[in-house]
Amino acid sequence: DAMVIQNPRYQVTQFGKPVTLSCSQTLNHNVMYWYQQKSSQAPKLLFHYYDKDFNNEADTPDNFQSRRPNTSFCFLDIRSPGLGDAAMYLCATSSEVWTETQYFGPGTRLLVL
């Protein structure tokens, strides 16, 4: 009954080597979010899609991009990962923005060597 699926669960990449994380949902929700969470910190919103409309947070580095080819899938692209990008990346969905419950995937832990 998985509702928000993230692949892979663990990703190891090299410094500067592009990496893509994927998220899919079976909830048919309008909104998909990507969060970055570093150790012992709060999840930090990177961006979200409302349907096909992309909304970038002001302090999200240009190194982070996202694609949403259809309702079910959303991708996080890190163009040139740095050591500081090592973190847990969480995908979440909701039927509408902000005032609704968000459903999270299990996360992808990214390690940058």
Next chain:
Amino acid sequence: SQQGEEDPQALSIQEGENATMNCSYKTSINNLQWYRQNSGRGLVHLILIRSNEREKHSGRLRVTLDTSKKSSSLLITASRAADTASYFCATDASQAGTALIFGKGTTLSVSS
């Protein structure tokens, strides 16, 4: 600046005891949500309380909201070892288009 701040940062209790976590926030909100995160996993939604509500229950969970003090509390009664996790409050400012902002969380450890 961070919207929600949980207190305490860490809490250790024995099974069967109650656990209380507090969250304070800075601006007016539409609602406040509590999430749980087991180590190395995603967040799980626990409960949502709207700004016009004062108390809400779900199983062993009781959430209160005091908008005059801009604070909320999460009470877990008769705790179990499986309740060991980090607990986050998340708020959305009442202005339209404002992101859901998570606090730093309270790490709860329940020992048997």
